Amino acid sequence: MGKAGLPVSPLAPARFPDLPVIAGxxxxxxxxxxxxxxxxxxxxxxxxxxxxxxxxxxxxxxxxxxxxxxxxxxxxxxxxxxxxxxxxxxxxxxxxxxxxxxxxxxxxxxxxxxxxxxxxxxxxxxxxxxxxxxxxxxxxxxxxxxxxxxxxxxxxxxxxxxxxxxxxxxxxxxxxxxxxxxxxxxxxxxxxxxxxxxxxxxxxxxxxxxxxxxxxxxxxxxxxxxxxxxxxxxxxxxxxxxxxxxxxxxxxxxxxxxxxxxxxxxxxxxxxxxxxxxxxxxxDGEGATKFVEIAVTGATDDADAHRVAMAIANSPLVKTAIAGQDANWGRIVAAVGKSGAQADRDRLRIAFGDMVVARDGWRDPDYDEAAASAYMQGQELRISVHLGLGQGARTVWTCDLTHGYIDINADYRS
Amino acid sequence: MGKAGLPVSPLAPARFPDLPVIAGxxxxxxxxxxxxxxxxxxxxxxxxxxxxxxxxxxxxxxxxxxxxxxxxxxxxxxxxxxxxxxxxxxxxxxxxxxxxxxxxxxxxxxxxxxxxxxxxxxxxxxxxxxxxxxxxxxxxxxxxxxxxxxxxxxxxxxxxxxxxxxxxxxxxxxxxxxxxxxxxxxxxxxxxxxxxxxxxxxxxxxxxxxxxxxxxxxxxxxxxxxxxxxxxxxxxxxxxxxxxxxxxxxxxxxxxxxxxxxxxxxxxxxxxxxxxxxxxxxxDGEGATKFVEIAVTGATDDADAHRVAMAIANSPLVKTAIAGQDANWGRIVAAVGKSGAQADRDRLRIAFGDMVVARDGWRDPDYDEAAASAYMQGQELRISVHLGLGQGARTVWTCDLTHGYIDINADYRS
Known part of the structure; x- marks a missing residue:
């Protein structure tokens, strides 16, 4: 159990590292x-x-x-x-x-x-x-x-x-x-x-x-x-x-x-x-069950890549889909669209892990829902979005949005 | 039940209104x-x-x-x-x-x-x-x-x-x-x-x-x-x-x-x-159990008032506190702070309904936690934030963030 009586996050490292002494x-x-x-x-x-x-x-x-x-x-x-x-x-x-x-x-x-x-x-x-x-x-x-x-x-x-x-x-x-x-x-x-x-x-x-x-x-x-x-x-x-x-x-x-x-x-x-x-x-994100890396490339500049990555990482729709182990790339498309960054629907490429799920404005012809769903069962996930516009790139990290989050934040003080 | 098999929102109107015919x-x-x-x-x-x-x-x-x-x-x-x-x-x-x-x-x-x-x-x-x-x-x-x-x-x-x-x-x-x-x-x-x-x-x-x-x-x-x-x-x-x-x-x-x-x-x-x-x-917000009006006044301009109101309305911390019926005004302060709008911590006034909970940079001296908690039991809530800077004002509406939201969005497709 953690200090506040919460169970230790399933994503925690196995142990606290041995840290060297810093003179001074x-x-x-x-x-x-x-x-x-x-x-x-x-x-x-x-x-x-x-x-x-x-x-x-x-x-x-x-x-x-x-x-x-x-x-x-x-x-x-x-x-x-x-x-x-x-x-x-x-x-x-x-x-x-x-x-x-x-x-x-x-x-x-x-x-x-x-x-x-x-x-x-x-x-x-x-x-x-x-x-x-x-x-x-x-x-x-x-x-x-x-x-x-x-x-x-x-x-x-x-x-x-x-x-x-x-x-x-x-x-x-x-x-x-x-x-x-x-x-x-x-x-x-x-x-x-x-x-x-x-x-x-x-x-x-x-x-x-x-x-x-x-x-x-x-x-x-x-x-x-x-x-x-x-x-x-x-x-x-x-x-x-x-x-x-x-x-x-x-x-x-x-x-x-x-x-x-x-x-x-x-x-x-x-x-x-x-x-x-x-x-x-x-x-240690509250209620987190999955660690998610979101890598955006091909943006007009790094700032736009950051905007897109954070729009995805902060979308309750994306985060609940991940919690539900749902390879819901439509929610990624929507998050890109609302980010305010330059994006062209018909140039987007979206991948879960190594699996390309969407490209050129549509579902990839080789998309395999069963394989994508199997990937989403993992505890460590990587979502890549290529915007196809420029050299801007940025990677961010987030976790899923689960019942545990609601438990901790709605029910904790009462 | 709604069309998709979900129970009708507790915040729904009693019935669909009688709508007049529009000629043409x-x-x-x-x-x-x-x-x-x-x-x-x-x-x-x-x-x-x-x-x-x-x-x-x-x-x-x-x-x-x-x-x-x-x-x-x-x-x-x-x-x-x-x-x-x-x-x-x-x-x-x-x-x-x-x-x-x-x-x-x-x-x-x-x-x-x-x-x-x-x-x-x-x-x-x-x-x-x-x-x-x-x-x-x-x-x-x-x-x-x-x-x-x-x-x-x-x-x-x-x-x-x-x-x-x-x-x-x-x-x-x-x-x-x-x-x-x-x-x-x-x-x-x-x-x-x-x-x-x-x-x-x-x-x-x-x-x-x-x-x-x-x-x-x-x-x-x-x-x-x-x-x-x-x-x-x-x-x-x-x-x-x-x-x-x-x-x-x-x-x-x-x-x-x-x-x-x-x-x-x-x-x-x-x-x-x-x-x-x-x-x-x-x-009809997914999983909503409370309808919340957020009224911001005293902002530098209307755009800043909107920014503050939306930062509060979109804060998962605020929304889960409301779901938990917790008069957690500290989360309102944090949302104001992160909004990007002009704000002065020591001029903020925050009220739940008619109850002032914080003013002049601190908890109101007359703040009554029991009364505030009783207010939060209601189904229709109003949170007012006065920034004390100018004439900008804007009111927005949102709902709480509940387990029902996670249910619908994480578990629905699977």
């Missing part, structure tokens, strides 16, 4: 009793002096207080000559809490800054859970000293568990480059956080030495093909956050140019870890 | 055996010489052949000096059927034109049902003569039934103005058409005398607040169509200026009929 990053988790009982719900992460920090945050216009605070701090630059820290709590999102929200953020940041002897401007926070309830920040402040004393380079797996809300499994991924550079990430997110919303939190750490501006560029350039390429139900949280820290304490030479061989290797590995975590979030 | 419009329906057995599936509508015709069609880029044909014909103008006709079949959408699709449309139009002695350019068609299957148009052609002989001014109720697919009740509405002018409409649509998609078809008739350009303007000006203001599941069909015909055979004086008193009365009545039919489509 320490973790501590503990129970503050914010909402959940009998489990850790607060994590403190300390990042060594001389590190750099980058971030990406929700575009919601009703962002939570901690998001606005993180953005303001990162706008001052990503250098952390004296070190930095991240404090994450689950159980309460501190969102839509009026002026009190920022006061809670300030109180937590001040406590962490004092405990770790850091400038308050280098303390970042995340809150996830119920919204519209005041954050009992005093419970976090009360255990800050204990957390600081418990910091440990091996605490990453505990942290991955402490940040869970309705997640049914903890999410972690890593990569080690040929030069010894290490990248580690943890994430939470599973569609939505009962009883409120779909917060996704991601923390990435590397021992590479990367100037702050370059680090931000490495992070930003990977978003569109990883975390912005997944959807469970099209809902965006007020609190989505991704923070990446680079300590420079690893074996690799400093990376100052992402177009250098070392820079390219780093970016490829970083984006691989990001994609792995993004896929894990989809695999 | 005749209906005939019959069984062609296109897909369904033991029921009418083809309707022929004859519109008298001297009428004018207007239309509105899906914006999908994968439009069905009949849609492209209707649009091309209306692009030549809306006058019908020799009369016009509409032929509608259910059971097959003739969508994504390649070049054969247009050939089927041509065959049907030629047969109707011959049977009614009309120019083929004034014969409009609609097809709704399964997509990607060739339309057996010869079955329609074979009964065209019978249909022509059976035309009757009183056949509108039968027509409302013949065009149903997964609809669980036939949809009709009417208005009679003080000067005796009559407006009648029928519609079909219920989310989606099993096993394929969400086609909505609407046919409106009036005995008013209205020049074609003015008629089109009267129709177009009402779309944003009626049929474009409803959503069951955000999916748009390849085949949505609305046709309005004015025969000029009624008691009223010709309407040449929509800003005249008579013009304004006509537009108000027409839009009222359109809104009534639009609401009936939502009330």
């Amino acid at each position: 990053v320490d973790f501590a988790s503990a129970a503050a009793g914010i909402k959940y009982q009998g489990r850790s719900d607060v994590t403190l992460i300390r990042i060594a002096p001389g590190s750099t920090v980058a971030g990406a945050f929700t575009r919601s216009s009703t962002r939570a207080a901690c998001i606005l605070d993180n953005q303001a701090k990162l706008a001052q630059g990503g250098d952390a000559p004296d070190g930095a820290a991240i404090l994450i709590n689950s159980g309460n999102a501190n969102a839509f809490t009026g002026a009190r929200g920022q006061a809670s953020v300030d109180a937590v940041c001040a406590a962490v800054a004092e405990a770790l002897d850091l400038p308050q401007g280098r303390v970042f926070t995340s809150s996830t859970g119920v919204i519209g309830e005041p954050l009992p920040h005093e419970r976090i402040v009360a255990i800050t000293g204990d957390l600081a004393r418990g910091l440990d380079a091996g605490g990453v797996a505990d942290a991955a568990r402490a940040i869970m809300t309705t997640d049914t499994f903890p999410k972690g991924a890593s990569a080690t480059l040929a030069d010894g550079t290490r990248i580690v990430g943890i994430a939470k997110g599973s569609g939505m956080i009962a009883p409120d919303m779909a917060t996704m939190l991601v923390y990435l750490f590397t021992d590479a030495a990367v100037p702050a501006g370059v680090l931000q560029q490495a992070l930003s350039s990977g978003l569109d093909t990883t975390f912005n390429a997944i959807t469970v139900d099209s809902d965006t949280s007020t609190s989505d956050a991704l923070i990446l820290a680079a300590t420079g304490q690893g074996a690799g030479a400093p990376i100052t140019d992402l177009d250098s061989p070392a820079g390219r290797d780093f970016v490829t590995a970083l984006h691989g870890v990001m994609r792995d975590l993004a896929h894990q979030v989809v695999r | 419009v005749d209906f005939a329906s019959a069984a062609a055996g296109i897909k369904y057995q033991g029921r009418s599936d083809v309707t022929l509508i004859r519109i008298a010489p001297g009428s004018t015709v207007a239309g509105a069609f899906t914006r999908s880029s994968t439009r069905a052949a009949c849609i492209l044909d209707n649009q091309a014909k209306l692009a030549q103008g809306g006058d019908a000096p020799d009369g016009a006709a509409i032929l509608i079949n259910s059971g097959n959408a003739n969508a994504f059927t390649g070049a054969r699709g247009q050939a089927s449309v041509d065959a049907v139009c030629a047969a109707v034109a011959e049977a009614l002695d009309l120019p083929q350019g004034r014969v409009f068609t609609s097809s709704t049902g399964v997509i990607g299957e060739p339309l057996p148009h010869e079955r329609i052609v074979a009964i065209t003569g019978d249909l022509a002989r059976g035309l009757d001014a009183g056949g509108v109720a039968d027509a409302a039934r013949a065009i149903m697919t997964t609809d669980t009740f036939p949809k009709g509405a009417s208005a009679t103005l003080a000067d005796g002018t009559r407006i009648v409409g029928i519609a079909k649509g219920s989310g989606m058409i099993a096993p394929d998609m969400a086609t909505m078809l609407v046919y409106l008739f009036t005995d008013a005398a209205v020049p074609a350009g003015v008629l089109q303007q009267a129709l177009s000006s009402g779309l944003d607040t009626t049929f474009n203001a409803i959503t069951v599941d955000s999916d748009t069909s390849t085949s949505d169509a609305l046709i309005l015909a004015a025969t000029g055979q009624g008691a009223g004086a010709p309407i040449t200026d929509l800003d005249s008193p008579a013009g304004r009365d006509f537009v108000t009545a027409l839009h009222g009929v359109m809104r009534d039919l639009a609401h009936q489509v939502v009330r």
